[in-house]
Amino acid sequence: MRVTQRSIALTSLQGLNRNQEAVAKLQQQLTSGRSISKPSDDPTGTNAAMQTRQEIAGAKQYARNISDGMSQLDATDSALQSMVTQLHRVRALTLQGANAGAMSDASRAAISTEVAGIRDSLLALANTTVQGQPIFGGVTSGPTAYDPTTGTYQGVGGAAGASFPVTRQVSDTDSVRIDVTGPEAFGESTSTSRDLFQLVGDIADHAVSDPGSLAGDLDGLDEALDRLLGAASDIGTRTNRMETAQQVNSDLQLTLTSRSADIENVDLAKTIMYLNMQQTSYEAALSATAKVIQPTLADFLR
Amino acid sequence: MSTFSGLNTATTALWAQQRGLDVSGQNIANVNTVGYSRQRAELQSISGTPVPAMYATSSQVGQGVDADKVIRIRDAFLESRAQAESATSARLTVAQETLAQIEQAFREPGDTGIQAKMTAVYTAWSDVANHPTEDGARTAVLQKTATLVAELHTTSANLDEQWTQTRDSLDVLAQDVNAKASSIADLNTAIKRATLSGQPVNELSDKRDVLVLELSAAIGAASSPGENGQVDVVVGGATLISGGSAMGLQVVGTRKPGEAAPGNPSFVTAPGGTPLTLGGTAGAKLTALSDTIPGYQASLDQVAQQVAAEFNEAQATGVDKNGAVGAAMFDDGAGGAAITAANLNLRIKDTDLLAAAALTTQGQPTSDNTNAKATAALQTKSDGAVVGYRKLIVSLGVEAAVATSSLATQAVVSSQVDASRESVSGVNLDEEMTNMLQFQHAYSAAARLITTIDETLDVLINRTGRVGL
Numbered sequence: 001m002r003v004t005q006r007s008i009a010l011t012s013l014q015g016l017n018r019n020q021e022a023v024a025k026l027q028q029q030l031t032s033g034r035s036i037s038k039p040s041d042d043p044t045g046t047n048a049a050m051q052t053r054q055e056i057a058g059a060k061q062y063a064r065n066i067s068d069g070m071s072q073l074d075a076t077d078s079a080l081q082s083m084v085t086q087l088h089r090v091r092a093l094t095l096q097g098a099n100a101g102a103m104s105d106a107s108r109a110a111i112s113t114e115v116a117g118i119r120d121s122l123l124a125l126a127n128t129t130v131q132g133q134p135i136f137g138g139v140t141s142g143p144t145a146y147d148p149t150t151g152t153y154q155g156v157g158g159a160a161g162a163s164f165p166v167t168r169q170v171s172d173t174d175s176v177r178i179d180v181t182g183p184e185a186f187g188e189s190t191s192t193s194r195d196l197f198q199l200v201g202d203i204a205d206h207a208v209s210d211p212g213s214l215a216g217d218l219d220g221l222d223e224a225l226d227r228l229l230g231a232a233s234d235i236g237t238r239t240n241r242m243e244t245a246q247q248v249n250s251d252l253q254l255t256l257t258s259r260s261a262d263i264e265n266v267d268l269a270k271t272i273m274y275l276n277m278q279q280t281s282y283e284a285a286l287s288a289t290a291k292v293i294q295p296t297l298a299d300f301l302r
Numbered sequence: 303m304s305t306f307s308g309l310n311t312a313t314t315a316l317w318a319q320q321r322g323l324d325v326s327g328q329n330i331a332n333v334n335t336v337g338y339s340r341q342r343a344e345l346q347s348i349s350g351t352p353v354p355a356m357y358a359t360s361s362q363v364g365q366g367v368d369a370d371k372v373i374r375i376r377d378a379f380l381e382s383r384a385q386a387e388s389a390t391s392a393r394l395t396v397a398q399e400t401l402a403q404i405e406q407a408f409r410e411p412g413d414t415g416i417q418a419k420m421t422a423v424y425t426a427w428s429d430v431a432n433h434p435t436e437d438g439a440r441t442a443v444l445q446k447t448a449t450l451v452a453e454l455h456t457t458s459a460n461l462d463e464q465w466t467q468t469r470d471s472l473d474v475l476a477q478d479v480n481a482k483a484s485s486i487a488d489l490n491t492a493i494k495r496a497t498l499s500g501q502p503v504n505e506l507s508d509k510r511d512v513l514v515l516e517l518s519a520a521i522g523a524a525s526s527p528g529e530n531g532q533v534d535v536v537v538g539g540a541t542l543i544s545g546g547s548a549m550g551l552q553v554v555g556t557r558k559p560g561e562a563a564p565g566n567p568s569f570v571t572a573p574g575g576t577p578l579t580l581g582g583t584a585g586a587k588l589t590a591l592s593d594t595i596p597g598y599q600a601s602l603d604q605v606a607q608q609v610a611a612e613f614n615e616a617q618a619t620g621v622d623k624n625g626a627v628g629a630a631m632f633d634d635g636a637g638g639a640a641i642t643a644a645n646l647n648l649r650i651k652d653t654d655l656l657a658a659a660a661l662t663t664q665g666q667p668t669s670d671n672t673n674a675k676a677t678a679a680l681q682t683k684s685d686g687a688v689v690g691y692r693k694l695i696v697s698l699g700v701e702a703a704v705a706t707s708s709l710a711t712q713a714v715v716s717s718q719v720d721a722s723r724e725s726v727s728g729v730n731l732d733e734e735m736t737n738m739l740q741f742q743h744a745y746s747a748a749a750r751l752i753t754t755i756d757e758t759l760d761v762l763i764n765r766t767g768r769v770g771l
Contacts, residue, residue, distance in 0.1 A: 004728035005333060007721055014717055038405045039699025040706055047696045049411040054681065054688060057421040061428045061678075068432045131433060139659070139670040141435055141623075156668060164660060164670040168432065172682050175675070264411065297735035 005296070012289040019282040026275040035266045045263050052260040059253045062170055066246050069168035069178040072130045073239045076180060079128045079135065080232040086118050086125075087225050090200055094221060097207040098214040108208050115204040123151055123197055126182060136182040139164040145182050151197035157181035158188060170245040171252075176238055185231035187224060196224045305762075307365065308755045314366030315748035318345055321369040322741040329729045337512035339374040339727035341504055346371075374504045376727040378527070381511065384723055385518035385525065387716045389582040392519040394709040396586035397594070400468070401702035404598050407460035410695045416457060416605070417695075419450040420688055424681035430658050431674035435623065440653035447613075447631070451648050454606050458599065458643035465559040465595045468587055469567065472553045475584055476569065479520050483535070483548040486513050490532040491546035497530045507531060517542075521551070521569075522581020538579035540571060551578070559599070564592045599643070601694045606643040608687040612680055620657030620673025621664050628657025628673070 029035055039046040097103070097111045126136050127144045137145035137155030145155040156164060158181070166179035186196035194202065203217045325343045332338040348365040409415045426443040433439045489510040496503045514535060517523040523537040528545055535543035542549055554575075555567025568588065569578045580588065610632035617628030634640045635647040650656065660672035681688050 001722075002725040002728075002730065004724055004730040006728045007724040010724065011717075011721065036411060038402075038702070039408070039410055039695050040401070040405060040702030041699075043696050043699030043703055046411050046699045047692060050417055050692050050695065053411065054417065054421055057425060058681065061425045065428060065432055131436065133433070133435065133669055139434075139663070139668040141667045141669050164663065164668065164672065166669075166671065167675070169428065169675055169679065172679075297732040301735060301739075 005293075008292055012285070012293065015285050016282070016289065019278065019285050022278050023275065023282055026271055026278055029266045030268075030271055030275065033266055034264050035271075036264050049260065049263045052256055052263060056253065056256045056260060058172070059249060059256055063246070063249050063253065065168045066170050066242055066249060069170070069176060070239065070242050070246070072135060072166075072178045073235055073242060075128060075130050076135050076178075077232060077235045077239065079125045080185065080228060080235065083122055083125050084225065084228050084232065086122060087196075087221065087228065090115055090118050090203065091218070091221050091225070093207075094203050094214055094218050097203075097211055098218065105208075108211070112204045112207040115200060115207060119151075119197060119200040119204060122200060123148055126186065126197070135179060136185060138179065138181045139166060146197065151195075151201065153182050153189070153195070155182050158183050170242065171248065174245065176241050176245065178238065178242075180231050180235060185228060187227055194220060196228075199224060305759075309752060311364075311366035312748050312751040312755065314348065314368065315751070316745060318343070318367040318369035319741045319745040319748060321372075323738060323745070325372055326734045326737050326741065330731065330734050333729040333731060333734075337508050337515070338729070339376045339504070339508055340729045341372050341374055343369045344371040344373055345369050372502055372504065374507060374727070377723070380719065380723045380726060381515075382524065383719050385515060385523070387712070387719045388515055388519040389522040391709075391712050391716045392582040393522070393586040394705065394712050396583050396590065398702070398705040398709045400464075400586070400590040400594050401698070401705050403464050404461065404595070404698060405702055407457055407464065408695060408698065416450070416453050416691060417688070419446070419453045420609070420691065421681065422446045423450050424678050424688075427674055428678035430656065431671040431678055434658040434671040434674055435669045437653050440623075440656050440658075443656055444648070444650065444653060448648055450609070451632075451646050454602070454609075454643045454646055458602055458606075461595055461599045461602065462559045462644070465562065465591060465599075466557075468590055468595070469557060472567065472569075472584070472587055472591075475520060475587070476551050476553050479517065479584070480548075480550045482513050482517050482520070483543055483550070486510055486517070486533075486535065486543050487546050487548035489513070490528075490543070494530040494532055494546065503531050519582050521584045538581075540576065540578055549574070559596070562592050562596045567591060598694070598698065601697075602643040603641075605687055605691045605694060606646045607641050608690050610641045610646060612683075612687050613677070616673065616677040616680060617657045619661055619676070621659040621661060621668075621670075622657045623654040623667060625663070625665050625667040627661065627664060629655055 028037070036042050036045050036049055093111050093115055097108060103111075123146055126146050127148065128135050129143070132143070134140065134143065134145040134155065138157035140155040142154055146153055165177045167175045167177050169175045183195070187193060187199075189195045189198050199217060199220050203214065203221070206213050206217060322343045322345070325341050329340050346368045348368050350364055410417060412418065423443065423446045426439070426446040429439040430436075430443055489506055493503045493506050493510065495501075496506065510533065511525075514523065514525045514533060517535060517537075518525075521537050523535050523542060525533040525535050528534045532545050533543075534541060534545065540549075542551075550572040551569050552572040553567055554570050555565075556562060557567075565577070569580050569584060570576060571578060579585075614630040614632055617631050620628045622628050629650060631648065631650050632641065633647055633649050634642070635645045656674075658674035659668050659670035663670050680686050683689070
C-alpha cells in the first residue's frame with residue numbers, strides 16, 4: 001500500500017484521538033466514581049442498578065416501618081406491664097376487703113378510694129397514645145380508646161380480634177400486627193361479663209357496699225390478670241418477630257448496598273491500572289507520531 | 303531525419319522535464335489540501351514518421367517526448383465507496399447523537415431521574431401507612447407526587463425540545479444542500495467548457511468531487527460520471543444534478559412534535575414536490591423525527607398513563623380520611639383520561655382525600671392503613687409503572703449502546719476507505735522529491751544533449767572542409 005504524509009498524519013491523529021478518548025472515559029469514571037453514567041454504558045447493569053436502587057429504598061422504608069412498629073409495641077408492653085403491677089395491688093386490696101368482719105368502715109372506705117384511684121390510673125394507661133393514636137383503640141380516629149370517666153370502649157375492634165388490625169409492612173412479603181385492641185387485653189362489657197375497668201369499679205363499690213360479692217370479683221380479677229398477661233406475652237412474641245425482621249432487614253440493606261456498589265461504582269484499583277496503561281500507550285503514540293511525522297527526504301538531500 | 307532534429311528532440315525533452323517539475327511543484331504545494339488528487343504529467347514518446355514521404359528515408363528514431371497531458375490520479379471505485387461510507391457514517395453519527403441526547407433527558411441511573419421520584423412517592427405512601435391520620439405524612443405524599451408529575455413534564459418537554467431543534471436543523475440542512483447542488487452544477491458547466499476547449503480541469507474536478515462527497519454525507523447522494531468530465535448526482539432514485547442543472551430540495555410537513563409520523567416531515571423536490579428517500583444526515587434526522595423521538599415520547603406517555611391508572615385504581619379501592627371512597631388522583635388536566643406525560647395532572651390538593659383506609663370502613667372515618675399499605679406495595683408489582691419505566695430505560699440503553707458500537711465499527715470502515723483513497727490519490731513528499739531528482743537529472747541530460755549536438759554541428763559547420771587551411 002502506498003503511504004503518504006497526509007495518510008500518516010490522519011492515522012496518527014485518529015490513533016491519538018482514540019487514545020485520548022479512552023483516557024477521558026477512564027478519567028470520567030474515576031472522578032465520578034461511577035462506572036455507569038448513562039444507560040448505554042451497560043444496559044444490563046443499568047437494569048440491575050435501577051432494581052437495586054429501588055430495593056434499597058424499599059429496605060430503608062421497611063427499616064423505618066419496623067422501628068415505628070417497635071416503638072408502639074414497646075409502649076403497649078410497658079402499659080400492659082404497669083397495668084399488671086397495679087392489678088396485683090387491686091387483688092391484694094380485694095383480698096383484704098373480703099376478710100369480712102375484721103375491718104372498720106373507715107378501712108373499707110380507704111380500700112374503696114384506693115381501688116377507685118387505681119381504676120382511674122388503669123383507664124389513663126389504657127388511653128396511652130403514640131403520636132396521637134390511642135394504642136388500645138384499634139383503628140379509631142378518635143383521641144381516646146376508653147371514655148376517661150365512664151370507661152366505655154370507644155375504639156374499633158372487639159375481643160374476637162380486630163377486623164382492621166394495625167399492621168406494619170416489615171418486608172416485601174411479611175407484615176406484623178402491632179396493636180392489641182382494648183377488648184382483647186381488658187375484656188368486654190356485656191350482659192354476662194365485665195371488662196377490667198367495670199370490674200375494678202365494681203370492686204371499689206363492693207368494698208364499701210357489698211363486701212360479700214368481693215370473692216366473686218376476685219375470680220373475675222384473676223381472669224382479667226390472665227387475659228392481660230396473655231396480651232403482654234402476645235406483644236412480646238410480636239416484638240421478637242420485629243427484632244428478627246430488623247436483623248434480616250439490616251443484613252439485606254448491607255447486601256443491597258454492596259451489590260449496588262458492585263454494579264455502579266468503579267473498581268478503583270482496576271480503573272487506575274487501566275488509566276496508567278492507557279496513559280503509557282498514549283505517550284507511546286505521541287512519541288511515535290513525533291518521530292514519524294517529522295522527517296522527509298528533504299532532510300537527507302542536499 | 304533532418305540535421306537539426308536532434309536539437310528539436312532535446313527541446314521537447316527540456317520542455318517535458320520542466321513540465322514534470324511544475325507538476326511536482328503543484329503536488330507539493332497541495333500536499334495538505336483536502337480533496338486534492340495528485341497529478342502526473344503523462345510523458346509520451348513521439349514516434350518517427352509512421353508513413354514516410356516518397357523517397358524519404360526514415361531513421362526509425364522518435365521525435366522526442368510529449369508532455370501535454372496532466373492527469374489526476376484517483377480510483378473511481380474508491381471514490382464511490384467513499385460516498386456510500388460517508389453517507390452511512392453521517393447517518394449513524396446522527397442516530398447515535400439522537401439517542402445520547404434522549405439518554406440525557408432521562409438522567410438514569412441516578413438520584414435525580416423519574417425512578418428516584420417514583421420511589422419517593424411509594425415511600426411517602428408507606429409513611430402514611432405508618433401514621434394514616436397524620437397530616438404531615440399525607441402532605442408528603444402530595445408533594446412527592448407533584449414532584450414526580452413535574453419530572454414527567456420536564457422529561458417530556460426535553461424530548462419535545464429535542465424534536466423541535468432537530469426539525470429546525472432540517473431547514474438549514476436543505477439550504478446547505480441546495481447551495482452545494484448549485485455549486486456542483488456550476489462547476490460541471492465550467493468543466494464541460496474547459497474540457498471542450500482542451501483546458502486542464504483537474505483542480506475544478508477536485509473541487510467538485512469534494513462537494514459531491516459532502517452532499518453524500520448530507521443526504522446520501524451518489525454520483526455517476528457524465529459526458530465531458532461532468533458528473534450526475536442521484537439521490538433516492540431521483541436525479542438531483544444532471545450536468546449543469548440542479549434541482550432543489552425542501553422540507554415539508556409538520557412543525558409540531560405531536561403530529562410527527564413516518565413521512566411527515568419529509569424532503570421533497572422543489573419544484574415538483576416529489577417525495578425523496580434520503581440517507582446520510584438528512585435521513586437519520588428524519589428517522590429521529592418520525593420514529594426515535596416520538597417512540598420514546600410514547601413510551602414515556604405510557605409510563606405516565608401507568609402511574610395514573612395505578613394510583614387512580616388504588617384510590618378507588620380505599621376510603622379517605624372523611625370516610626368517603628377515594629377520588630381519582632390524576633387526570634389529563636381537563637378532567638379527562640387522555641393522559642400523556644406532558645398533561646398528567648395531580649387532581650387532589652387536599653391531604654384528607656388520600657385513601658389510606660380499607661374500602662370496608664366506608665362511611666366511618668378510621669385510622670386504618672390497609673389501602674395505604676397496598677398503595678405503597680405497588681412498587682413491587684411485577685407489571686407496575688416502576689417496572690414499565692425500567693423497561694423503557696433498559697431498551698433505550700440497549701438501543702443507544704448498539705448505535706454507539708455500530709458507529710465505532712463504521713468509523714473503522716470509513717477510515718479504511720479514506721486510507722485507501724489517500725493511498726491512491728494522496729501526495730507523498732518523498733515520491734515528489736524523487737521525481738524532482740529524476741526530472742532534474744533528465745533536464746541536465748537534455749541540456750547536455752544540446753551542448754553535444756552543438757559541438758557536433760560546430761565540427762560540421764566550422765571545421766569541416768578546411769583541410770590544409
